[in-house]
Amino acid sequence: MLASASRNRHRSAMETYRPRRSVLYVPASNDKALAKIAGLACDAVIIDLEDAVAPADKIAARGKLAGILANRPASGCEIVVRINALSTEWGADDLLAAANCQPDGILLTKVDTPRDLLEAGDVLDDNFAPDSVKLWAMIETPKAMLNIGAIAELGRDPASRLNCFVAGTNDLAKETGVLATPDRRYLVPWLMQMVLAARAGGLDVLDAVTNDFRDLDGFARECAEGSAMGFDGKTVIHPAQIEAANRAFAPSAPALAEARQVTDAFALPENQGRSVIALNGRMVERLHLTQAEKLLAKAAAIGA
Structure with missing residues (x-):
């Protein structure tokens, strides 16, 4: 028995x-990059409405979401939409547009407290988004780090939709003044805290991007370190990084x-x-x- x-x-x-070994950011405004998604070996794609899209292009990029999701790859690659922070002029409309397109997930940026996720979840519920549309949370602010235990605890409640953490070390470094060295020595304590909180909440957690996409050896080392720290995968910004991430997190x-x-x-x-x-x-x-x-x-x- x-x-x-x-x-x-x-x-x-x-x-x-x-699997979320390699999760590729693709700007919603970049038609050339979007056309290549179906042929890539990444486990998931984040259609980005935030940092990768200039302010003047954000509304037009949002308008393309429906077409992008309607032509999603048949390979089963997970599709997530990263929206602008709900505190911005674009955030609320981004959330509604993403909900109507029914991606696998919606990545919330500048999450500070559990309430940010609960309010987003209420919007999805009110607009009849199916339960299959999950919420991902960028952990990229000092407030998020201080509240990370309470945020992660939402993962124990399926009604919250919270499914995954994404490390945002670029913003953390910017907002704290911490020096972002190649070995990430000053960021590692926070990265480990993200992993610990994610495990406590039953969540997946993805390591942050490596900005220098030309340094593939350095990227491979960072992937190996992220895997050893307990991350489930890594966010990537260039297709050339996918193979190393897939290998390191397998x-x-x-x-x-x-x-x-x-x-x-x-x-x-x-x-x-x-x-x-x-x-x-x-x-x-x-x-x-x-x-x-x-x-x-x-x-x-x-x-x-």
Whole structure:
């Protein structure tokens, strides 16, 4: 019975898991970049109405959303719309337009408190957006960092729609005066806090962009560090960065082999009902089984 339950949990994880190893920002105003989406290997695309669109072009870019979403790639690539902050002159109309287009998610910028997400969720509910339209939150302000625990807790309530955190270190550095060094040494404590809060709220969390898209070696190092810190993936600004992100945030062959050993061991008749077993000379608990099942579901989802 326990082995059957384990298989069911693994099957459920495979059905619900969405890989977000590489998440590409594409300006809604850039027709050339939009046309290339279908041929890219990224797990998700963020159609950007905010930083990547000049103020004079924002209304026109918003008007293109319906056409962009109507012609979304058949590959199943997740499509998210990043809107301007709700405090700006464009934010409210951006939210309504995005809700009507029914993307997979809407990325809220300049989130400061849980109320920002709750109010956005109310707008989606009032405009009959289906539950499948999730909310993502940019963590990019000092207030967001101070309130990050309360914000993340919304992830435990499906009604909030909150599904994912996105690190916004460029804005954090700008608003705090922290020096953004190549090794991100002064930003790492905040990045780790984002990961911790996301896990407490049952959320995915994406590492911030690397601004120098020409430095692919530096980008690969940052991806490896982000994976080691516990991020689920990385936001990218150029197609050349996708391959390195996909590779860094995919389960490694040794990790998959170990995960299979753990699941196979717990499935043995003599281990059914046991909370702790010995495997290869070390203690393995059921929490390790849960981790192993999640890793295998991730691998299955990306074909690893």
